[in-house]
Amino acid sequence: LCVMNLFHSLAEDALNLVYPSVCVTCGSPLPPRRRYLCTSCLYDLPRTNFHQDPDNPLAMTFWGRVRLEQAAAWFHYRKGSRYPHLIHTIKYMGKKEVGYELGKIYAAELRESRFNEAQLVIPVPLHPRKQRKRGFNQSEWIARGIAEVFRVPLVATNLYRAVNTHTQTRKSRIERWQNVEHVFRIKNPHDLKGRHILLVDDVVTTGATLESCAFPNLEYQCEHFLGP
Numbered sequence: 001l002c003v004m005n006l007f008h009s010l011a012e013d014a015l016n017l018v019y020p021s022v023c024v025t026c027g028s029p030l031p032p033r034r035r036y037l038c039t040s041c042l043y044d045l046p047r048t049n050f051h052q053d054p055d056n057p058l059a060m061t062f063w064g065r066v067r068l069e070q071a072a073a074w075f076h077y078r079k080g081s082r083y084p085h086l087i088h089t090i091k092y093m094g095k096k097e098v099g100y101e102l103g104k105i106y107a108a109e110l111r112e113s114r115f116n117e118a119q120l121v122i123p124v125p126l127h128p129r130k131q132r133k134r135g136f137n138q139s140e141w142i143a144r145g146i147a148e149v150f151r152v153p154l155v156a157t158n159l160y161r162a163v164n165t166h167t168q169t170r171k172s173r174i175e176r177w178q179n180v181e182h183v184f185r186i187k188n189p190h191d192l193k194g195r196h197i198l199l200v201d202d203v204v205t206t207g208a209t210l211e212s213c214a215f216p217n218l219e220y221q222c223e224h225f226l227g228p
Helices: 002-018 039-044 084-092 096-110 128-134 138-150 173-180 208-213
Strands: 070-073 120-123 159-161 184-186 197-200 224-227
Touching (some): 084 096, 138 197
Parallel strands (some): 120 197
Antiparallel strands (some): 159 184
């Protein structure tokens, strides 16, 4: 196994000399064994640091709407900056591995917070029709990276989307809520009852989708919310 790993590492380094990997945000060549995001872009990422403040602005949007322990987002989604390209690369260019890697990076930053107390990680599901078209669920791949670092199970099939809704883009807060109201269901509520759950989405704006996920069944209560 050690020899195989060494061979793989040498082969990867040789390939990078011919076809160098580049940062998905700025296009700069990546050093050996760094994946998708260069050191400079990772350092300059417009982090929210919401995980350090239980009363952060995202958490406040859910106050009085749904019971939760904490809510956080990794970075601010600012139009015109280079960082929205991270999400676009995952969702629209089919680079699900980028989501997986970003999930691991974010989880490493969350280790010293209460998010590390999660017992299960659940991604916000796509409708089966949309997932077949795209080929994967981007939130699931981000959640995979988080679950691996936290060493907890990823549960990707219990919560499901029963209604194929229209995109949330360009909708108002009320329209976003109406668009996702009553669209999520749970197959086996007893498998989730009493568990500390981390719910993961790729992007959070008004929180309507996450809030709807927390109310598909009265026996189910979501504990933590996450989004970039």
